[in-house]
Amino acid sequence: MGVFEILQIIIPSAIFFAAPLIFTALGGVFSERSGVVNIGLEGLMVIGAFTGVVFNLTFAEQFGELTPWLALLVAMIVGAVFSLLHAVASISFRADQVVSGVAINFLAIGLSLFLVKKMYGKGQTDQIQIGFDKIDIPVLSDIPIIGPLLFENGYIPSYIAIALAFVVWYVIFKTPFGLRLRSVGEHPMAADTMGINVARMRYIAVMLSGALAGIGGAVYATIISRDFSHATISGHGFMALAAMIFGKWHPLGAMGAALFFGFAQSLSIVGQTIPFLKEVPTVYLLIAPYVLTILALTGFIGRADAPKALGTPYIKGKR
């Protein structure tokens, strides 16, 4: 295999692996930028995956090729609604945000498995029949070298994820809404005195994170696992969380980190077939993504500054 063939295998799989992480990490950026820790991303992804698969199985006959798209939409809504639990607990009732997030994780997996058993009478769902297709993007895939690497055999949601990162960056850093969101996360009291409704901003941010994590979970289930069981989402929410921190709470950084995870992951798999890496015992290749992450975190990223008010509930009038 030449270098080009190897890249042709690594890059597309890095992108499809990264897509669910990008969606979820962007959700995390919204929530944490507003000052609410969201450990519950994992659980929100579970809910999204569950909703996406169940919707797809139930309505595939009626909607045909449109089904996976509608499933994403429904997963987004359900994710947003589910994240309300976290919002109510941590914003209105000022519960510990980490505890509430962990509760979301437990609740999501328990609830969705319970529902799967009730609905289908077994531990996992059937496989969905209609997923997203692999496509070659017209025109762009004809560009020499870059075309086959980036625009062949891709999935549309992956490209949406990358585009969305830029949209989120614009929203957070270039719009009044984004400024308010960040101010609420940095210094809620100052924001409050300027007439911004802190609780309302945080509610919106948490629900946005739920919506995006819901999409992330649904994308994962639709493209990768194609069914839903207890093992469908195993740690991907936490990887998204890591990607967000790795990316310094910045949308583009989070996207870059997610792509980096994807790249490391697919390198560890493809590495088993690359001539000069073939002799390395498999186990070293399998741990490579995690080692690379630790190295990158400690060596190259520098200090990561979290939003100042992250994790502290805002109590009006308290100094």
Place this chain on the structure above:
Amino acid sequence: MKKKRFGVALSLMLAAGALLGGCGQKDENNAGGNKDTFSVAMVTDVGGVDDKSFNQSAWEGLQKFGEDNGMKKGKGGYDYLQSQSDADYTTNLNKLVRSDFDLIYGIGFLMADAIGEIAEQKPKAQFAIVDSVVEKPNVASITFKEHEGSFLVGVVAGLTTKTNKIGFVGGMEIPLIEKFESGFRAGVKAVNPKATVEVQYAGAFDQADKGKAIASSMYASGIDVIYHAAGATGNGVFSEAKDLKTKDPNRELWVIGVDKDQAPEGVVKVGGKEYNVTLTSMVKRVDVAVYDVAKKTKDGQFPGGKVIEYGLPENGVGIAPTQDNIKPEVLKAVDEWKEKIIKGEVKVPKTRDEYKEFEATLK
């Protein structure tokens, strides 16, 4: 203050639940004890008896045994308890022991520790564990010769491939999966010496994304048949094969399933036409094994402390009943090799070292 009161109410409720639960168990304890007839029960892992896999297969075996012997479902006949989580294994096993079942199965290697623990506490009860070995005098260990079944699907793969490149995706690099790998490679080599088998391990049984990435790299490098022994990681292999098939329905690529008939997993619709990427599957007949051990125990020959291996001669492993995608001449070859294995003319390797010896004999 309000919150506190709510908390107290909640814990009271939980305490009441626990107490009542305890009562329930005691009742069952008294109700059991009818020792006239043979009775048998099993504990599932979290999958449940309609998981289309081990648990379902085992339960089908028990049901058949029950019907054949005129037993009734329930206490004193045949029954099952489903586990909701790992924590339920010992509880469920205990419950069945107290209900005086003569033989109690634990389905799946996940239950090995629980069976070992309870078997020690209740030396008079008789247990059987599927897919694992528990060294206790009152436990019968049921295992399968996966290498023999894998050999047969290896024959199918070797005779079906057009590119002479075949892939194997393993879950974890453990002796059990090595049996699949070695048997499969031997089967391929036996019928198609020119074919190469690319072996990759995902390092996990529950990471479909890794399975998909491996499958993606394998199919891209010209491999046209992949055999997976990787549980839910294998879902990724199926999803990649189906996506590629959707993109180009004329491309010939196949997945070989494992443990159960995975034909339903391979169905893909392209432009109104239905295709199936599942070439065949290597099935473990848990039902056959469960039936057999129950029968032996009923006849007073409980194989406690022994390890029973179910292979091709016992019909314990084999290729799946769905064979639409296999060519007739390939099926014929499979039957011939099956005969040879049953007669003992071919010894299927179950480790990598044995595979090397096997390969040497072919030359």
